[in-house]
Amino acid sequence: MNETIQLLHNHRSIRKFTSEKLTNDEVRTIVKAGQRASTSSNVMAYSVIGVTDEHLKKELRAVSGQKYVENNGYLFVICADLSRIAKLNKEKENIRKNLESTEQFIVATVDAALVTQNMVIAAESMGLGACFLGSLRNDINRVDELLQLPEYVIPLFGLAVGHPDHKPDIKPRLPFEAVFHENTYDKDKKEFVQAYDEILSDYYQKRDCNNRDDNWTNQMIKKYSVLTRMDVSAYVQKKNFNKH
């Protein structure tokens, strides 16, 4: 296992940071490494917003409910952004139709995710830790308003980065066999999910802090039984994404 792959295997989400802030150079290094990720047809359908204003961070924390949205070394919000294309000539019917398609919603979402994963890896290679903040979608309209996003720009998630102040255990993932298929999709993977339930249950019982009795199946049923973020669809369409 080479050093880069070791780094990938060493990933854990960091949710507790020291008070040390990132330098401007560090922020720039992270974003520029992000920009090197692949992008669909060189569209680069994303923007990165660095949130440094303390009042704004407090407001975003209120949306998320997570204190590490406020307490971190740096806070990014990553957006799907088709506005650069829209500006070129959105009056042209085909351009507008493309921009507002589900296809382009996928393009922009994937572009933004690839950039962010590179940012995470760059940060971790610098000894920093990071945590994705899907929780900003708890009130996506509010985030839109706080960051003053124009049409064709939507916030997908945040990324809190900073100097780690804890070292959580590495959470086991579904076994390779559960997620990997050869040639055609194999519907019969139940045994691997069951195996994972045992692995995760064991992990929760043994881990250093916050140990409990739980497994993946129970967690997922619990999570998906509560209707969540049902306003995202209308918001996204209001911003001219994913309309047809």
Place this chain on the structure above:
Amino acid sequence: MNETIQLLHNHRSIRKFTSEKLTNDEVRTIVKAGQRASTSSNVMAYSVIGVTDEHLKKELRAVSGQKYVENNGYLFVICADLSRIAKLNKEKENIRKNLESTEQFIVATVDAALVTQNMVIAAESMGLGACFLGSLRNDINRVDELLQLPEYVIPLFGLAVGHPDHKPDIKPRLPFEAVFHENTYDKDKKEFVQAYDEILSDYYQKRDCNNRDDNWTNQMIKKYSVLTRMDVSAYVQKKNFNKH
């Protein structure tokens, strides 16, 4: 710049591979490194399909129109996959409603993209090259049929991996200033896009092969003027994603 960040900056999409195939160990190493990426609430809403059957590769090449879909060291197709959750209890109304929401379409698309970016980085760290294949969405229904995907599973893109048989120049990206905003979205970034037009035009004129006279603005207007993949929306909804 540390070694990992150098690796990220050294990325170029590889579209020409030697005939050397990846070993099973290499495939496993790449996918397992992918699995270490962050995932929303530990949902792991993705599947990876390894395509080794030559007939199937030929058919997928026909969808894509790119010969490196067939000629590579290994071909992956990465899917958004909520079927594992659906299997737990899709009869429960709230679970089904969540699964079919735009919110969960974002979750699954982002999860799949993060895994794949880790796979690319792992492959590149092993001296391999890779190229994303959004072109599989040229006929997403056909890819679905070829890979026999069940409901709640959709193919997002392919990833061709292999031993590089060319070394393309590194394509310049939009300047940092064009994609980075502080605190609120800055709509006035035109000068940076214009600067990029000049940078890219210069790159196309000077690069080793396939040099031409073009810039970003022209490319984007040309690309977005042709209606593309308008069937993706109906397909996605047919598979129970992104319905409301």
